[in-house]
Amino acid sequence: MTIKGIKNSLYQELNTLYNDDEIEAIFRYYIEIRLNILDSFLFNDDKIEFKTPHFEKDLSELKSGKPIQQVVGYAFFYDYFFKVNEHTLIPRPETEELIYLITEKYKNNLPLKIIDLGTGSGCIPITLNKLYPTANVQAIDISTEALKIAKENNENLKTDVKFIHQDLLEDFQLDYKYDLIISNPPYIRDLEKKEMHINVLQHEPHLALFVSNDDPLVFYKKVAQFGKLHLNNDGKIFCEINQYLGKETQEMFLRYYEHAILHKDISGNDRIIEIYN
Structure with a gap:
């Protein structure tokens, strides 16, 4: 799945729960933590295919209202990532x-x-x-x-x-x-x-x-x-x-x-x- 595909799916599926700014924040958090992609130039890429074995499950959990931090298992605080559940x-x-x-x-x-x-x-x-x-x-x-x-x-x-x-x-x-x-x-x-x-x-x-x-x-x-x-x-x-x-x-x-x-x-x-x- 491409990064742009992930982004489009999140916007389509989460628009009844969150506003656009919130979905954008969820998208960036997901890409950075789940796929370990920090280069913002790739955030709209629609050519490179990434392995996303967790995406359907993650999307289902996000649609239920589960916070993105719990979905990926970590929250960023100060300068560190903390495990949360x-x-x-x-x-x-x-x-x-x-x-x-x-x-x-x-x-x-x-x-x-x-x-x-x-x-x-x-x-x-x-x-x-x-x-x-x-x-x-x-x-x-x-x-x-x-x-x-x-x-x-x-x-x-x-x-x-x-x-x-x-x-x-x-x-x-x-x-x-x-x-x-x-x-x-x-x-x-x-x-x-x-x-x-x-x-x-x-x-x-x-x-x-x-x-x-x-x-x-x-x-x-x-x-x-x-x-x-x-x-x-x-x-x-x-x-x-x-x-x-x-x-x-x-x-x-x-x-x-x-x-x-x-x-x-x-x-x-x-x-x-x-x-x-």
Whole structure:
């Protein structure tokens, strides 16, 4: 099958699910990952035949709404490819902004001990371990299936993150105090589901996404309480947050800490909160 044939098929079959820009992004991702073709001059080629034994199956999965990252098995985050599946949240660009902010804050002051609360694919702690290779990095998650993927990514990317099976909502203590606590916990309220695409609702783990309308900050309260026990005196907490609940999240953290600073994402939405005493 030619690359142009693949492109035409994707546009014909996916136009009821995605707009043209989204299909173009899916096409480019597919060509680069599945066929390992990075030369954009070939993206409209209709002469060279490529072996595409997976294409019919892949197309069927894409038509069902399955995200392209799950179809090809990898998501690109920061500078690395992370293995993902239906048990892990697909890393978002907003989470990359969280990493960028941390690197801005820790240019010269190396965080020695780091923990990620609710790690999923492990993209946050593994990326930080790449950036700060001498740091002691740990991560927890409630999902054993997600931790399997995180450990594979840890091995594939040759990092040394320690993963712990733990429910953040349970009362627990660890032996360490940390210079940096990070969390991208579930924060989307049930009432916001109507805004979401089918590929998220039907194919990504609800455990990693949604919270009740009645207590949408439940995980952030646990992060705050964890920090009171485990954050070093000059340490910081960074969390990705619900853009609609920035002020509420800030007010909650200010009950525990002296400072809670909101940072906006590239779209101008409240997206990250930085907490410290």
